[in-house]
Amino acid sequence: MSDNGCGFPAPGLHSFLFQPMFTVGGYEFNKVMLLALVTTLVVVTFFWAAFGKAKVVPGKLQMVGEAGYDFVRRGIVYETLGKREGEKWVPFMVSLFFFIWIMNIWSVIPLAQFPVASVFSFPLVLAxxxxxxxxxxxxxxxxxxxxxxxxxxxxxxxxxxxPLVMVIEFFSNLLVRPFTHAVRLFANMFAGHLMLVMFTVASWYLLNSWMIPAAGVSFVMTMAMIVFELFVQAVQAYVFVLLACSYIQGALAEHH
Known part of the structure; x- marks a missing residue:
């Protein structure tokens, strides 16, 4: 981190840049790419373990999996697309929700401490x-x-x-829609991570400067931001999937 000449290592765009960790087949993998791969592995492994040998009387893991699956199915897909049209889209939306949620939640996991969705290319591809x-x-x-x-x-x-409405709607739907869909997720994760880094670094900086009361306040804010981020991470996954369902609903609806 750069201290900008004042001694305080202020976070910035450099907080989102990582050097390659290893190379496979000529492709370089950094921390963000590794977390994205681990996210895929976590989601696939969890649902495979939960439903690979599903039982009529579910065990604890299957109960958790069913609760998550049912939340997306009934709370998002059915509410937007209806049961008849929505059922075929449930697996895709469940996968999308949990993939985004786990990508986000790395932000508050020790050692990882970085939300993958704060790198714009990831939410953009999903959008x-x-x-x-x-x-x-x-x-x-x-x-x-x-x-x-x-x-x-x-x-x-x-x-x-x-004519004016048609031009606006054309550019809005074909050009702006995927961008705004991605930016909602990206901007929230980017800003949240930047705030977490700010208060975390400030806590250490103030503590090392023997400004104990100020360091304590900054530490409390860090904890508060972690709790708030946990909420935002789930909400952003929910909003992304809700908008995806809304777009599909618009595609299936009869035009009048």
Missing amino acids: LVVWVLWVGLTFKRHGFVGFFKNITGYDKSLGAVL
Whole structure:
């Protein structure tokens, strides 16, 4: 960290940059990429262990898995898409929710202490996957004409403002939508991690400067930020999946 000439090692963009840790097949892997791979392994291993040999009378691990699965299915998918249309999307949305949540939660795990989603490329790829699904479903369900009407918000009752609305909706849906979908997740994780680093570094800096009361306040703020981040991490996974369901619902809905 740079102290900017004042002795305080202020966090900044350098807090999100990591040197390669190892190379496999010519590809360099840093801490963020490793955490993303571990996230995949954690999610797959957990659900494999919970449901690989599912029982009528579930054990503790299966009960936890069923609770998480049911939360996404009933609390997000069914509420947005309905039971009939939504059931086929439940596995994808459950995977998406827990993948994002675990990526986020590394921020408060000792030694890891970094939210993968605070690197923009990760939420952007997930948002693009959802966007491609939305475009493909819209085209498949409504055909070319229906697809065009869906993405442009075509409604002849708008009269003279219809051309303007269609241009805005076109750029909003095809260009802006995946960007804003990704930024919601990225910005919250980026800001949260920066605040955690700030108060953590400040606690050590003030303690080493023998400013004990100030260090204590900073430490309390660090603990408060950790609790707050735990809430935000789950909420951001929920919001991302909720928006994904909303986009799919829009693709499946009949255009009037």
